[in-house]
Amino acid sequence: MDIKPVLLWSDLLLFLLLAAxxxxxxxxxxxxxxxxxxxxxxxxxxxxxxxxxxxxFLLVGVLDSLHYRTLLPAAGERERPVYGIEVYSVxxxxxxxxxxxxxxxxxxxxxxxxxxxxxxxxGREFPRLKHGGAHLADEAGWAADVGRRALFxxxxxxxxxxxxxxxxxxALKRREMAWRSVLTVLLLTSLAGGTVVMLGQGYxxxxxxxxxxxxxxxxxxxxxxxxxxxxxxxxxTLPLAIFLGVLAGYAGGWVDDAIQYLYTTLNSIPGVLLxxxxxxxxxxxxxxxxDAFSTAAExxxxxxxxxxxxxxxxxxxxxxxxxxxETLKLRELEYVQAARAFGIAPLAVMVRHIVPNLGHIVLIAxxxxxxxxxxAEAVLSYVGIGVDPSTISFGTMINAARMELAREPMVWWTLxxxxxxMFLLVLAANLLADAxxxxxxxxxxx
Amino acid sequence: xxxxxxxxxFYAVPILLxxxxxxxxxxxxxxxxxxxxxxxLGVKRVTPEAxxxxxxxxxxxxxxxxxxxxxxxxxxxxxxxxxxxxxMFAFDFGRADDGRDIAAEIRQRMGPSLAVALPVFLLGLxxxxxxxxxxxxxxxxxxxxxxxxxxxxxxxxxxxxYIIGGQWLISKIWHLAPISGYGxxxxxxxxxxxxxxxxxxxxxxxxxxxxxxxxxxxAGRDYVRTARAKGLTETAVLFGHVLRNAxxxxxxxxVVLIPSLFMGSLLVESFFGIPGxxxxxxxAINAQDFAVVRAMVFIGAGLxxxxxxxxxxxxxxxxxxxxxx
Numbered sequence: 177m178d179i180k181p182v183l184l185w186s187d188l189l190l191f192l193l194l195a196a197x198x199x200x201x202x203x204x205x206x207x208x209x210x211x212x213x214x215x216x217x218x219x220x221x222x223x224x225x226x227x228x229x230x231x232x233f234l235l236v237g238v239l240d241s242l243h244y245r246t247l248l249p250a251a252g253e254r255e256r257p258v259y260g261i262e263v264y265s266v267x268x269x270x271x272x273x274x275x276x277x278x279x280x281x282x283x284x285x286x287x288x289x290x291x292x293x294x295x296x297x298x299g300r301e302f303p304r305l306k307h308g309g310a311h312l313a314d315e316a317g318w319a320a321d322v323g324r325r326a327l328f329x330x331x332x333x334x335x336x337x338x339x340x341x342x343x344x345x346x347a348l349k350r351r352e353m354a355w356r357s358v359l360t361v362l363l364l365t366s367l368a369g370g371t372v373v374m375l376g377q378g379y380x381x382x383x384x385x386x387x388x389x390x391x392x393x394x395x396x397x398x399x400x401x402x403x404x405x406x407x408x409x410x411x412x413t414l415p416l417a418i419f420l421g422v423l424a425g426y427a428g429g430w431v432d433d434a435i436q437y438l439y440t441t442l443n444s445i446p447g448v449l450l451x452x453x454x455x456x457x458x459x460x461x462x463x464x465x466x467d468a469f470s471t472a473a474e475x476x477x478x479x480x481x482x483x484x485x486x487x488x489x490x491x492x493x494x495x496x497x498x499x500x501x502e503t504l505k506l507r508e509l510e511y512v513q514a515a516r517a518f519g520i521a522p523l524a525v526m527v528r529h530i531v532p533n534l535g536h537i538v539l540i541a542x543x544x545x546x547x548x549x550x551x552a553e554a555v556l557s558y559v560g561i562g563v564d565p566s567t568i569s570f571g572t573m574i575n576a577a578r579m580e581l582a583r584e585p586m587v588w589w590t591l592x593x594x595x596x597x598m599f600l601l602v603l604a605a606n607l608l609a610d611a612x613x614x615x616x617x618x619x620x621x622x
Numbered sequence: 623x624x625x626x627x628x629x630x631x632f633y634a635v636p637i638l639l640x641x642x643x644x645x646x647x648x649x650x651x652x653x654x655x656x657x658x659x660x661x662x663l664g665v666k667r668v669t670p671e672a673x674x675x676x677x678x679x680x681x682x683x684x685x686x687x688x689x690x691x692x693x694x695x696x697x698x699x700x701x702x703x704x705x706x707x708x709x710m711f712a713f714d715f716g717r718a719d720d721g722r723d724i725a726a727e728i729r730q731r732m733g734p735s736l737a738v739a740l741p742v743f744l745l746g747l748x749x750x751x752x753x754x755x756x757x758x759x760x761x762x763x764x765x766x767x768x769x770x771x772x773x774x775x776x777x778x779x780x781x782x783x784y785i786i787g788g789q790w791l792i793s794k795i796w797h798l799a800p801i802s803g804y805g806x807x808x809x810x811x812x813x814x815x816x817x818x819x820x821x822x823x824x825x826x827x828x829x830x831x832x833x834x835x836x837x838x839x840x841a842g843r844d845y846v847r848t849a850r851a852k853g854l855t856e857t858a859v860l861f862g863h864v865l866r867n868a869x870x871x872x873x874x875x876x877v878v879l880i881p882s883l884f885m886g887s888l889l890v891e892s893f894f895g896i897p898g899x900x901x902x903x904x905x906a907i908n909a910q911d912f913a914v915v916r917a918m919v920f921i922g923a924g925l926x927x928x929x930x931x932x933x934x935x936x937x938x939x940x941x942x943x944x945x946x947x
Contacts, residue, residue, distance in 0.1 A: 437636065437637070437640065438640075440637055441637050441640035441641055441644065442644075443926070444637055444641060444922075444923040444926040444927055445641055445644065445645075445919055445922065445923050445926075446882075446918075446919065446922035446923070446926070448888060448903075449903065449915060449918055449919045449922055450644075450648075450919065452903075452907045452915060453645060453648045453649065453912075453915055453916075453919065454648060456907070456910055456912070456915070457648055457649065459910075547777075547778065551780050551781070554780050554782060555780065555781060555782060555889060558782055558889075559888060559889070559892075559904060559907065560907065560908055561907055570780070571782075574780075574782050574783075574786075578786070581786065581789070581790055581794070586790075591783075591786060595779075595783055598780060599778055599779060602777075602778040602779075602780075603774065603775060603778035605778075606774050606777060606778050607774065610774070
């Protein structure tokens with residue numbers, strides 16, 4: 177299959193961010209105190225369990241960020257190859273059967289029949305699904321089939337885990353690491369994953385939504401949106417907060433006053449309203465300049481980036497205030513005074529002597545902000561000022577599911593699916609934030 | 623004291639001016655009134671006459687910042703900036719894009735917002751502080767551990783799920799309260815039960831953790847050890863010493879919230895159909911009514927500044943060491 181890679185802006189930024197993380201990790205390896213602090217994270221059982229969980233989410237997000245367009249089948253006498261307008265990701269490719277096996281409307285998890293009655297030849301009945309359980313000749317064999325698939329999936333998951341453990345064991349044993357919790361998380365994931373994959377071959381594991389899309393597919397796609405909002409926002413927050421915070425603390429005088437005025441002003445605008453105003457404006461801009469965006473994916477991507485930008489603009493103020501206070505303390509320390517006495521330029525003092533010593537505050541603030549941003553995304557998208565309505569995210573999923581609870585009988589699986597994935601993601605982020613704070617905070621560290 | 627308050631209020635003016643400039647820039651520099659008119663009227667097939675009529679009806683037909691055509695002070699006052707932004711300082715919010723009077727709407731909706739926000743605020747404070755004190759009382763036991771784990775789990779659940787879950791469990795399964803809506807007079811209480819319970823439960827996780835850290839920090843101080851050493855009971859130590867001395871950090875977090883009570887909660891109000899300021903804002907956002915959003919931004923900023931002032935004033939009441947100058 178011929179494909180043409182597509183690099184959306186958000187993909188590019190995400191990969192840049194990952195590269196920066198790798199570079200930072202490389203730099204950390206050379207600094208003994210950093211190594212010691214990370215070592216404390218590695219020895220913490222909850223820290224490692226949440227780190228592995230987050231890494232798995234990240235894997236899903238990265239797979240969903242490798243985009244491409246497929247070659248359309250040659251039709252007539254076209255000379256040049258023509259690529260489809262729809263943008264796929266590698267995750268879409270892996271889950272192609274889930275993406276394309278859509279039903280007519282709601283169906284319960286693992287169901288073989290539609291959720292609503294329809295007029296058929298033999299009177300009103302629940303029609304059979306097109307894909308879910310279609311391989312069953314006789315529906316009486318449903319329980320046996322599901323049981324067999326689940327058992328087989330569990331077995332395959334266990335085997336996969338054993339393989340992983342065998343590969344990892346020597347490496348994990350050598351270093352001091354909470355490898356038991358790593359292996360536990362991997363075991364649970366591979367057992368659940370194996371079962372889901374096996375059942376997913378023949379059924380909709382989490383059912384289908386109103387337009388018949390597989391809910392499992394939707395939840396997996398939502399992961400990327402949540403991760404992007406949580407991470408890309410830091411790209412805006414970090415430079416602003418570090419630059420302005422350190423400058424205000426170090427320079428003092430009118431520079432300090434001006435920067436304090438700036439962040440007090442920004443801070444006093446209620447965040448949601450500022451975001452609403454900015455997103456409304458962005459929407460007008462997109463609607464009045466349709467020619468600037470060639471595909472729907474690009475339009476949605478622009479709105480996602482705008483959301484990250486504006487979230488970043490509203491959230492740098494807290495970190496900047498912390499950094500300003502810390503800089504005020506640091507600039508009076510002897511080694512900074514010495515550097516100044518030697519006549520080193522103020523910028524050099526800031527870059528070489530102050531910024532490196534703010535690392536722990538920045539790191540703690542960033543990790544702690546992540547879960548809040550994922551939660552904010554869902555609420556904002558629900559309110560209608562978050563991501564583009566066509567972007568799959570936890571917020572848009574919950575919004576779509578809102579009316580389903582009023583149905584009789586209730587459609588619960590969309591909400592449960594979104595709840596489960598979002599809860600795991602945010603819980604892991606919160607636990608990791610705690611572990612990182614404990615390891616890096618000079619007040620709690622040994 | 624009075625001089626201090628006056629000076630602080632004076633400082634608020636440049637901040638509000640900045641807020642005003644930012645919102646003005648957001649609304650009118652990025653997009654011209656023409657774009658807004660086209661957006662409101664529908665992007666396709668809009669005649670220039672329709673746009674001109676839309677702008678004239680809503681007062682967007684003047685120049686943005688400087689009116690060359692007018693004479694004298696009119697050059698400044700007969701502009702969109704003056705009409706839409708500067709007049710807000712006199713609490714003249716003008717009319718919404720759908721023609722209703724914004725100030726009247728705000729006065730009318732403040733009551734319902736407060737009716738939800740005030741019980742949530744007080745009850746939430748009481749529940750989280752007592753829960754946190756309980757965890758501190760049983761610190762370093764399995765109960766403390768379980769409570770902390772529960773808090774982290776509760777923090778990780780989106781507010782949306784608390785609301786949806788509350789509506790489903792309390793209204794649909796147990797039939798204890800109406801799902802949504804708002805009544806008149808005493809009947810209102812029936813409608814308020816569910817939003818209040820849901821909001822309080824939704825805030826337990828982060829609130830308890832915050833207060834627990836505060837209390838633990840306070841409980842590690844020397845005077846607390848002294849109090850224990852002279853034989854006071856743990857209850858007396860917690861309530862008489864730790865709680866009282868943790869009041870300042872509690873106040874910092876709490877007083878700043880009081881003015882924002884008027885703003886209500888966007889989510890809770892729109893979910894439960896409470897006709898307060900939060901749902902007003904959401905409706906305005908969904909209807910893309912810029913005039914209302916602008917007014918709410920201004921009020922929100924003003925209340926925030928007021929909250930900061932109240933915080934500083936409340937310090938003097940709690941801690942005699944703090945003197946304002």
